[in-house]
Amino acid sequence: MLQFILKRLGLALLVAFTVSFISFSLLFLSGDPAAALAGETASGEDIEALRRLYGFDRPMLVQYGEWLFSALQGDFGESYYFRLPVASLIADRLSVTMTLGVCGIIFALLTAVPLGVIAAIRPNSIIDRVALFISVAGQAMPSFWFGLILIVVFAIQLGWLPPSGTETWRHFILPTIVLGYYAMPAIMRLTRAGMLDVLNSDYIRTARAKGANETRVLFRHALRNAIIPVVSLAAVQMGFMLGGSIVVESIFALHGAGYLAWESIARNDLPTVQALILIFSMFYIVFTFLADVLNAWLDPRMRSS
Amino acid sequence: MTEPLLSVRNLRLDIPTGSGTLHAVRGIDFDLNRGETLCIVGESGSGKSLTSLALMGLLGKSIKRNADRMTFDGTELTTASQGQMRKLRGARMAMIFQEPMTSLNPAYTIGDQLAEALLLHRKVSRQQARARAIELLEKVGITAAESRLSQYPHQLSGGLRQRVMIAMALMCEPELIIADEPTTALDVTIQAQILRLLHDLGREMNMAVILITHDLGVVARVADKVAVMYAGELVETGPVGDIFGAPSHPYTRGLLRCIPLPGKTDRGAKLGTIPGIVPSLVGEVEGCVFRTRCPYAVAECRGEIPKREDGSHAFRCIFPDGKRHSEKELTV
Numbered sequence: 001m002l003q004f005i006l007k008r009l010g011l012a013l014l015v016a017f018t019v020s021f022i023s024f025s026l027l028f029l030s031g032d033p034a035a036a037l038a039g040e041t042a043s044g045e046d047i048e049a050l051r052r053l054y055g056f057d058r059p060m061l062v063q064y065g066e067w068l069f070s071a072l073q074g075d076f077g078e079s080y081y082f083r084l085p086v087a088s089l090i091a092d093r094l095s096v097t098m099t100l101g102v103c104g105i106i107f108a109l110l111t112a113v114p115l116g117v118i119a120a121i122r123p124n125s126i127i128d129r130v131a132l133f134i135s136v137a138g139q140a141m142p143s144f145w146f147g148l149i150l151i152v153v154f155a156i157q158l159g160w161l162p163p164s165g166t167e168t169w170r171h172f173i174l175p176t177i178v179l180g181y182y183a184m185p186a187i188m189r190l191t192r193a194g195m196l197d198v199l200n201s202d203y204i205r206t207a208r209a210k211g212a213n214e215t216r217v218l219f220r221h222a223l224r225n226a227i228i229p230v231v232s233l234a235a236v237q238m239g240f241m242l243g244g245s246i247v248v249e250s251i252f253a254l255h256g257a258g259y260l261a262w263e264s265i266a267r268n269d270l271p272t273v274q275a276l277i278l279i280f281s282m283f284y285i286v287f288t289f290l291a292d293v294l295n296a297w298l299d300p301r302m303r304s305s
Numbered sequence: 306m307t308e309p310l311l312s313v314r315n316l317r318l319d320i321p322t323g324s325g326t327l328h329a330v331r332g333i334d335f336d337l338n339r340g341e342t343l344c345i346v347g348e349s350g351s352g353k354s355l356t357s358l359a360l361m362g363l364l365g366k367s368i369k370r371n372a373d374r375m376t377f378d379g380t381e382l383t384t385a386s387q388g389q390m391r392k393l394r395g396a397r398m399a400m401i402f403q404e405p406m407t408s409l410n411p412a413y414t415i416g417d418q419l420a421e422a423l424l425l426h427r428k429v430s431r432q433q434a435r436a437r438a439i440e441l442l443e444k445v446g447i448t449a450a451e452s453r454l455s456q457y458p459h460q461l462s463g464g465l466r467q468r469v470m471i472a473m474a475l476m477c478e479p480e481l482i483i484a485d486e487p488t489t490a491l492d493v494t495i496q497a498q499i500l501r502l503l504h505d506l507g508r509e510m511n512m513a514v515i516l517i518t519h520d521l522g523v524v525a526r527v528a529d530k531v532a533v534m535y536a537g538e539l540v541e542t543g544p545v546g547d548i549f550g551a552p553s554h555p556y557t558r559g560l561l562r563c564i565p566l567p568g569k570t571d572r573g574a575k576l577g578t579i580p581g582i583v584p585s586l587v588g589e590v591e592g593c594v595f596r597t598r599c600p601y602a603v604a605e606c607r608g609e610i611p612k613r614e615d616g617s618h619a620f621r622c623i624f625p626d627g628k629r630h631s632e633k634e635l636t637v
Contacts, residue, residue: 201407207410210473211395300459304460
């Protein structure tokens with residue numbers, strides 16, 4: 001088990017390193033950063049001066065090395081727009097995004113897994129049809145539209161919940177539902193398919209032949225095996241939710257990291273964008289690693305391979 | 306005469322299909338006493354496995370089960386509740402399946418799965434269950450039993466897994482053990498060992514054993530009683546000596562001709578075959594179900610077929626001797 005974790009950890013570090021290099025160089029491919037900073041009316045000399053000031057005239061690898069070295073110490077430079085350290089700027093926003101992401105995935109798992117299990121117990125029943133309808137609707141509805149509908153109904157017409165902002169936990173209810181509902185269909189379908197498959201397997205028949213009751217058969221024998229692929233999927237979606245909640249954050253005016261990324265791209269705020277891309281990728285890497293470890297714990301076959 | 310442990314009368318299993326009802330098992334009767342071994346033989350698809358699953362109450366939801374009587378030590382199984390069946394399953398009647406490779410849960414250790422069988426039915430501690438698991442693993446011939454407990458199914462070979470399945474079935478000392486082709490998936494060298502083990506354990510613990518197989522060589526060695534099944538019916542039942550000494554139903558004799566006998570079958574001689582295939586069982590099935598493949602079939606075979614009984618030996622054929630005397634005597 002320890003050997004497995006170390007192997008995966010090494011792999012994760014390697015991926016993180018590669019991603020950091022790509023995210024750094026991608027921004028150089030998007031055009032001359034000095035020209036973009038100086039603005040449309042700047043003269044050639046102004047641009048040159050900026051280029052020297054920010055060190056863009058040095059070789060790219062040197063710039064990358066410097067950037068990575070400070071990034072590892074938590075220093076992502078200064079935002080061109082806010083004139084503030086990028087690290088503290090992101091730290092402020094990240095708490096909102098993380099709260100939303102964690103609530104979103106919990107909401108998705110708490111609805112999708114039970115629904116998937118029930119649908120698998122009675123395939124083609126009314127409950128199964130309803131679950132299928134909910135998941136198709138979730139996949140088909142764009143988040144911005146669903147978010148607006150929720151605002152209109154629950155915030156404006158019924159007045160139960162605030163339409164925007166981040167002041168109290170009540171502000172997070174609607175965004176959580178929108179974000180969670182986006183991740184729910186895939187998790188539900190994978191749970192249902194996994195459970196259907198496992199429930200037809202020989203070892204479930206063995207469990208019944210031993211005299212185990214249905215609850216024990218379902219949860220101890222079946223779900224334990226069916227949940228393994230769901231863990232991997234949920235990890236990827238968690239990474240996505242932390243980095244990709246831009247739409248939800250803008251609808252509900254949650255000033256989170258996703259929203260910051262969108263603003264910074266529009267403002268050509270290079271250091272902020274670089275730092276955000278790196279952090280979002282790190283989320284993916286960390287969650288994939290955690291999912292691998294969790295899977296190895298759940299599935300003994302994975303440990304030995 | 307004492308009450309048999311298991312008594313089945315007129316067991317019928319119907320499976321609804323798109324093109325009509327499939328009468329998979331039609332009117333099976335047999336009795337089994339404690340300590341006896343019954344072998345059910347027959348071709349694939351003859352309903353042997355379904356019959357055993359029906360006894361355990363493990364049939365799929367779509368299969369309809371009917372019987373005039375199906376009692377286990379006085380308990381009527383057809384009307385037993387799910388709860389009653391659960392108390393019997395694993396505790397008093399246990400089953401060993403055909404597929405040792407997939408019949409163990411990949412997520413739990415051998416020890417957990419063995420202990421579970423005991424913990425579900427008896428108020429014992431984990432330590433006691435563990436000790437019992439070690440004892441049984443040793444009994445089924447697994448070396449280093451204690452270290453196996455922490456292993457997972459994927460770390461064991463097929464033969465070992467089937468031994469684990471047998472040990473698991475024995476955890477609660479059941480009175481009846483049903484083994485559904487327990488050696489089909491195993492190497493030939495392991496097959497004999499496993500069957501011998503099952504037979505010896507049955508004797509030792511005074512268990513009734515139902516062994517489903519299509520290996521007549523095995524039947525000759527371990528059975529007390531034999532039931533020959535064809536297309537959902539028991540065409541012939543009886544003590545092992547009668548079945549091999551005086552096989553009466555033409556199908557039984559056909560089966561026996563399919564096995565080579567060392568010293569009796571000439572080298573290079575052609576082994577017997579039964580021409581034709583099993584008929585479809587969808588819709589009403591009338592008359593003798595074997596008549597489409599029977600060399601003696603006559604027009605009357607389409608009608609009612611009498612059951613001919615001589616003590617505990619019984620078969621169904623319109624000919625009083627099943628045309629046995631018109632053939633060269635067959636003995637094993």
